[in-house]
Every structure is written in structure tokens, then in C-alpha cells.
Amino acid sequence: MKKEWWTAGIILAVVLIAMGVYIELSENNILLNNTSVNFSSLENQNLDPLWQTYNISIRGFTFVPFLLKIKEGEKVIWINHDTQSHTVTSDVANQFSSGPISKEQSFEYVFKKKGVYEYHCAYYPYIKGRIIVEERK
Numbered sequence: 001m002k003k004e005w006w007t008a009g010i011i012l013a014v015v016l017i018a019m020g021v022y023i024e025l026s027e028n029n030i031l032l033n034n035t036s037v038n039f040s041s042l043e044n045q046n047l048d049p050l051w052q053t054y055n056i057s058i059r060g061f062t063f064v065p066f067l068l069k070i071k072e073g074e075k076v077i078w079i080n081h082d083t084q085s086h087t088v089t090s091d092v093a094n095q096f097s098s099g100p101i102s103k104e105q106s107f108e109y110v111f112k113k114k115g116v117y118e119y120h121c122a123y124y125p126y127i128k129g130r131i132i133v134e135e136r137k
Contacts, residue, residue, distance in 0.1 A: 053108075055079060056129065058086050058101070058121075063129035070111060072136040077108040087122040088129075097122075 051074050057064045058080040068076065078088045080101040088098040088107050095117070098107035111117065111133045121127040 051075075053077060057081055058088075058127075061124060061127055063119075063127060066128070067130050067132070069132045069134060071134055072114055073110065073112060074133075075108055075110045076131060077106050079106045080104065085123065086127065088119055089122045091118040091120060 051071070053075045054068055054070060054077070056068065056076060056078045058078055059082060061082065061084075063078070070076065078098070078101065080086050080103055083103050085100045085102050087100060088096070088109075090096045096109050096119075101107050111131060114133045114135045117131040117133065119129050119131070
């Protein structure tokens with residue numbers, strides 16, 4: 001009887017440790033990669049699990065980060081944290097343009113082709129950013 005309780009205790013400890021490690025690793029991945037993945041939106045979709053979503057903050061009249069490297073097919077979401085409205089407008093005409101983004105609103109875009117994408121805010125043209133899209137192998 002004592003041996004059974006000891007075995008059950010060890011199994012329970014291993015399960016709890018494994019769950020704690022999984023939760024900790026999940027939280028670290030989100031913080032380290034600066035990405036936000038909504039797993040519920042991936043249901044019933046045939047997506048490569050390595051594709052990620054990246055966030056760029058519009059804060060203090062700057063795009064943070066200014067430079068971002070991603071792979072083909074990945075999504076970038078710009079979130080405006082300034083009180084003033086901003087835009088995310090490609091330097092190349094008709095490539096992408098958000099229109100006005102109010103405070104705490106967002107704009108998202110999926111980059112389908114490799115290349116260098118430079119963009120700015122149409123209201124404040126000195127606010128600039130760059131996305132480097134690398135080929136997915």
C-alpha cells in the first residue's frame with residue numbers, strides 16, 4: 001500500500017512538473033519572439049505551424065520595432081498606442097495602406113512575396129519602418 005502511494009505521488013509530481021514546464025515555455029516563447037498566436041483562429045485551417053504573427057507598436061510617433069525580418073506568408077499587425085491617428089502606408093504605391101488607425105486600433109497585412117518593404121505614416125512622413133520578407137524554405 002505504501003509503495004502504491006509513493007508511485008502515485010511520483011507520477012503526479014512528474015505530471016505537474018511537465019505541465020509547469022509547458023506553461024513556462026509557452027509564456028517565454030511569446031515574450032522572446034514578440035509574437036501573439038491565437039490558436040482558436042487556426043482551427044480547421046491547413047496552415048504551416050511555423051508561420052507566425054508579429055506585432056509592431058505605433059508608440060511615441062515611431063514604429064517599434066523599426067526593422068522586422070519575417071518569412072513569406074507571415075502576418076504583421078500594427079497597433080496604434082498613440083492618441084493621434086496614424087497610417088501604415090507602403091512607400092510603393094498600391095502595395096498596402098491601412099487608412100487611419102485610431103488609438104488602440106490595429107491594421108494587419110500578410111506578406112506573400114519575399115522582398116524589402118518600406119513604409120511610413122501618411123500623416124507624419126518622418127515615421128518610417130521596414131519589413132524584410134525572406135523566402136520560406
